[in-house]
Amino acid sequence: MIPKVVLDANTLQLITALGTVVIAFAALALSVLQFKASRTHNKLSVRPLLVLDANYDPTVRGFGLSVSNKGIGPAVILDFRILVDGKDETASASHPWAAALKKLDLNYTFIQHFSLSSDTAISPRETLPLITADRDQIKDDMVHHMKNRLPRIGIVISYASVYGDHFTVRHAGNSELLSDKEWTRV
Numbered sequence: 001m002i003p004k005v006v007l008d009a010n011t012l013q014l015i016t017a018l019g020t021v022v023i024a025f026a027a028l029a030l031s032v033l034q035f036k037a038s039r040t041h042n043k044l045s046v047r048p049l050l051v052l053d054a055n056y057d058p059t060v061r062g063f064g065l066s067v068s069n070k071g072i073g074p075a076v077i078l079d080f081r082i083l084v085d086g087k088d089e090t091a092s093a094s095h096p097w098a099a100a101l102k103k104l105d106l107n108y109t110f111i112q113h114f115s116l117s118s119d120t121a122i123s124p125r126e127t128l129p130l131i132t133a134d135r136d137q138i139k140d141d142m143v144h145h146m147k148n149r150l151p152r153i154g155i156v157i158s159y160a161s162v163y164g165d166h167f168t169v170r171h172a173g174n175s176e177l178l179s180d181k182e183w184t185r186v
Contacts, residue, residue, distance in 0.1 A: 043163045046073030050122065050159055052130075052171040056150040064132035065171065067157065069122040075159040078166065080116040083154035097131070104149040110137040116157065130155065 007015075049071030055063055069075050082089045082096045084103050093099035097113035111133045122128060131153070138146070155171040 043161065043165065046163065047071050047161050047165070048073050048075030048122070048124070048159060048167070050075050050157060050167070050169045052155060052157075052169060053127075054151075054171060056147060063135055063138075065130045065153070065155065066127050066132075067116070067122065067130060067155075067169075068127040069124050072124055073161055074124065075122045075167075076162070077116045077118060077120040077122070077157065077159050079118065079156070079158040081156040082115075083156065085152050086154065100153060104152060106146065106149055108133070108137075108142070110134045122159075 048069050051068050051070050052065065053068060054065045056065075057063065080090070082100050084100045089100045089103070090096040097115060098107070101107045101111060101113070111131065112129070113131045114129055116122075116128070116130075131150075133146075153171075156168065157170075158166065158168045160166050
């Protein structure tokens with residue numbers, strides 16, 4: 001036979017109060033987890049994804065280097081660097097593109113170049129040229145010269161999402177473009 005336990009009113013009230021406290025803490029913990037999951041979702045739903053596209057064959061349409069935002073949210077530019085043979089031209093020159101092109105003996109007037117300043121925003125699905133040339137002005141004897149020198153240019157762009165998450169995309173110059181898996185998160 002099981003002995004019968006008789007609880008007085010105070011003990012029952014204490015058990016009820018403790019049960020209520022446990023349920024309240026469980027509800028609080030679930031609310032915190034839901035908040036974190038919601039914030040993570042919101043951050044991912046506006047994440048920018050900058051992609052550099054290089055075509056250094058001056059005989060084809062689309063010659064040059066451009067940056068596109070393939071993500072869902074705007075990319076706020078924090079830093080833009082131009083490298084030649086791995087050396088940062090941005091820090092040492094007031095006009096880094098001009099210095100880089102001169103160093104490569106590519107200071108042709110028909111090559112247009114564009115820099116990204118800090119706090120520039122690139123909208124989703126927006127593409128901005130970084131370096132382009134009027135294909136009609138490229139003479140046949142320039143093609144080999146340009147094909148050999150332009151790939152020596154490297155680009156480093158640091159940018160942030162609207163939530164302040166920082167990312168960096170790099171174009172390595174002589175090597176292939178880095179994939180999104182090779183991005184670094186700053």
